[in-house]
Amino acid sequence: MEKYIKLTGEQFILVLNLGSSSLKFAIYHHKTMHRQWSGVIIGIGKSIGSMEVTDSHQYSALPKTEHYRNIEDAGTAIIHWLKKIKKYSLISAIGYRIVQGGADHRIPEIVSEKLLADLNALIFLAPNHLPGELSLINTFLLEFPDLKHVVCFDTNFHKDMPDHNKYYPLPAKYKDNGLIRYGFHGLSYEYIMHKLHQQHAFIDQKKIIIAHLGNGSSMAAVTFGKGFDTTMGISPMGGLVMSTRCGDLDPGAILFMLKQNDITPEELDVKLSYESGLIAIAGTGDMKELLNLSGDNQQAEAAIKLYCCQAKKFIAALAASIGGLDILIFTGGIGENSPEIRERICGEMDFMGLKIDRCLNLRKEKVISDQNSRVSVRVMATNEECMIAMHTKNILAPVVDDEPTYSSLSIAEKL
Template identity: 75%
Template sequence: MDKTLQLSGEHFILVLNSGSSSLKFAVYHQTTGHRQWSGVIKGIGKPIGTMDLTDSYGDSIALKKEHYRNIEDASVAIIRWLRENKKHCLISAIGYRLVQGGAVHRRPEIITEKLLEDLKELIFLAPNHLPDELSLINAFMLEFSYLLHVACFDTNFHRDMPDCNKYYPLPAKYAEQGLMRYGFHGLSYEYIMQKLDKQHAFIDQKKIVIAHLGNGSSMAAVSLGKGFDTTMGVSPIGGLVMATRCGDLDPGAVLFMLKQNDITPEELDVELSHESGLKAISGTGDMEEILNSLCDDKKAEAALTLYCHQAKKFIASLAASLGGIDMLIFTGGIGENSPEVRERICAEMDFMGLKIDRCLNLRSEKVISSQSSKVCIRVMKTSEESMIAMHTRNFLLPDNENKLASALHAKTEKV
């Protein structure tokens, strides 16, 4: 076992974060909140997948290659690892990232049979995410029925957006049915704001735009320390162009696709979610591949140009929504790791007070704005798993003992 082994008797929180073709997991110390292990299973649904395990020092302790047919196979692999390390890893609770909980379920909550039934009814809101997320929960609740299970929703950060940013200009019946701009990547934004609050005095007085750029990309405008506006809407398909998602489209374009191609709404969803975006332009949704192909591939250049151009427009739009901008944060896999993308996005934005320092940017320093920039430009590492662990831990605190006892009793009754 690795050098972070804990003595028997210590308790931990398991965090599970499911993606479209990957499953991240992490183990946090229940008392200290310190991450002990983390891992990711990639290539789910592909001929060969990998399971990479890392200790608390960031050192890789295992890399296994297997065929993971689906999220159930990935779940079995993690459960097997937990069994093998049971004496070092006593799990007291499990926290899950859920992309969508509708209008009613936004704040973190204990998972009950009632919540699971409600989420099944909401699959139409997130057909590319919720089915796998529910399968993941079912697998772990079956194996660990006696533990506390907590759902953390990616929409929670945006719940207090003003009505002008929350509702679509459509007949009222649609809002009553749950059609609104929910926003996503909320756990990431919450983590960034928590970090900023510790590092800066009066951060709630700043007008902030956070750019979470990754396989899925979105931005959020933050005012008074709360989510004020965001780029994604009712689904994670909207907003910025992404790896395989189209981003914002004219509704007429959607109607055109339906009418001219005789496809079902389900087939259209697959096309907009899995065959569009950067992949449709360059043949790949992998930003690293695109960046490596710039010299001899015009399609790669076209994809990157569009991505960065759209990012510029959304930054300006969110700044207008806020009535100004004091700070721009880059986070997410691309935002944290690609100086090229950050530089292209910030190029010729000095009219808004954004000016990047090339040397600081190339070194991916924490602050990459030039001395003459009126806007502070930062690069920050995010951790959705850390936020899930924190929210899950809160249910284990003494103040929540009665709530926890009744929830566990209800689960026991079902079993």
């Protein structure tokens, strides 16, 4: 007979965020949304990886070095870590970030057999993301089958874009089959807007561009508090040039590669996703390394210049799309942490009322715009894990907050 226990004490939400280069995880208090633990596993699939965990007092344990062969290994390592966290053993739900859910799956939803079947059928839309994300879900479903598992889609933020920004100029049959501009990094954009609403009473009246710059980079234009336009399209390969992704290409360039190199679409996908972008120009896609090399290395300087010039063009294009610009926000690993990249991008943008204060930028202040700049330029830390936890709580709120809930086993008892 299955054993049930009443969850009456503190309850927590586990968040799993599989990115392009890491697996982030966190535990949030279900009611207060206070983050109790956060961690990251890097080096998945490489000879040496590491796992680092930080508690709510910002104390970081020494990174644990290990060989993580695949996503399953990384997920299992988190499960083993959970065995040791007796105080936070009552996990009420697990929330996941999913990059792509197609046209029919945008808003957060509880994992079901039908949803998993639908996502498996959509792997062709995100072949570099969905397989790993589905593998992670399956790893935790097998370990914790009686918990609620909630998926949150990166495309949800962009679902209300107007038709002229959403659809490609292609025959209607392609649109009907799901070939549209979905946009990505939506959980990051949603978090930034959530924080802006907390800080400003009339933020919905502002025209905003959010630049999420990292290994994967994109921008979103926001007006009336909603996503209006974005740089990525049907896949996370489009838009700005990125660490290992090509960004926007002339369709003729893709046809050229297919015809001249006699390669399959799958091989082309690998080239455009993992062998293009900054790494193709300079041999590395790591922006810190590129900046360190740029003084003596022409290829590194060329890669940085291309990245920043493209960012300038997209800022101007998105501003034109929404008819002006009041606030420019830098976020993401590069956007938050690289004053030099921010300065290069904002340089010579006075023509559109955008100018940063070099001293404020170097001091890494939250507002870095010059006092005479018409555009407010800000730096904000994003937190996709927080948004996943909030969505997970909200989708379960009628059950968990209003009445006692039951689980077959707490994590502590199960393990």
